[in-house]
Amino acid sequence: MNEDVFNLGVRKFLKQFGVTAQREIEKAVDAALRTGTLRGDETLKARATLVIDGVSADIRVDGEIALA
Numbered sequence: 001m002n003e004d005v006f007n008l009g010v011r012k013f014l015k016q017f018g019v020t021a022q023r024e025i026e027k028a029v030d031a032a033l034r035t036g037t038l039r040g041d042e043t044l045k046a047r048a049t050l051v052i053d054g055v056s057a058d059i060r061v062d063g064e065i066a067l068a
Helices: 003-035
Strands: 043-052 057-066
Touching: 003 043
Parallel strands: none
Antiparallel strands: 043 057
16 A cells, blocks of 8 residues: 555545535535524534445544534
């Protein structure tokens, strides 16, 4: 395995995931605010699960997103 190629691939994937996830979270929160589902002062619990095919890796990250 080429460590540099692997590291670059992981970083590229994580950047793509981060940008996409942020965009989708912002759209979902905006829609919930417009419909009144959220007030705008909540702290939302969040969970991301990453599954990597070909290896036994199920990675779960839990966190919170404060709106105010």
